[in-house]
Amino acid sequence: MGQEFCVECDHEFDLRTHPPHTPCPNCGNTRRKRIISLSPIEIALEVVPATLNIRPPTGSLTVLFDFLELGNADNEGQVIRAVAPAWWKLLDYLKENPDRVFELPPRKFEELVAGAYQSEGWIVKLTPRSGDNGIDVIAEKPGVFKFRIHDQAKLYKPGRVVTAEEVRALLHTIHPAGLNKGASMGVVTTSSSFAPRIEKDPSIAGYMPHHLTLIDGEKLFDRLDEISKTKEQL
Incomplete structure (x- = not known):
């Protein structure tokens, strides 16, 4: 499913202690972004959102997507x-x-x-x-x-x-x-x-x-x- 980060301060969430919709412990924001690697089948399914962010320094695609x-x-x-x-x-x-x-x-x-x-x-x-x-x-x-x-x-x-x-x-x-x-x-x-x-x-x-x-x-x-x-x- 990928790693989840706060969209404001880039804090990485531990999903065991901070499941979805819980506030960021650093800034209190509830919005998250997810870093995953897209497979060819996901690209073929056109599941990639129209707007993508690149998170430096890795250059990984930041998407909000899951099955x-x-x-x-x-x-x-x-x-x-x-x-x-x-x-x-x-x-x-x-x-x-x-x-x-x-x-x-x-x-x-x-x-x-x-x-x-x-x-x-x-x-x-x-x-x-x-x-x-x-x-x-x-x-x-x-x-x-x-x-x-x-x-x-x-x-x-x-x-x-x-x-x-x-x-x-x-x-x-x-x-x-x-x-x-x-x-x-x-x-x-x-x-x-x-x-x-x-x-x-x-x-x-x-x-x-x-x-x-x-x-x-x-x-x-x-x-x-x-x-x-x-x-x-x-």
């Missing part, structure tokens, strides 16, 4: 309030150009996955880039029996598979009852595919299908297509 509208942050991550219009535009673009998904920065791929949950009615958090214990997206369905998903999003190019060892790294966060903020289900979502016969691995098979789901690139695009169709019917 998601983010809310408050806690020790798990930032709540997603809604998907931004650019997220829907991305779905349309990928439908016509599926191979361009590999040009997304890894964080944008996580936003793509997180937006899918939010569009399906989940309460969603996007975790920090580091210290997330291998969890990129947290999705919950509240109720008497709260259901909680931990999703690990892996942007891999064709030919690189998700290994059993990588899947096992997520299993320690799964607790069927959802206790201690454990997940009712773990999900690994990749743009590529999984190692052959991974579902037969003894340490993985016991979790499937009720507590572990593996979503490869084909299943991911099927899911996004269903979300697009649902939106068109509204």
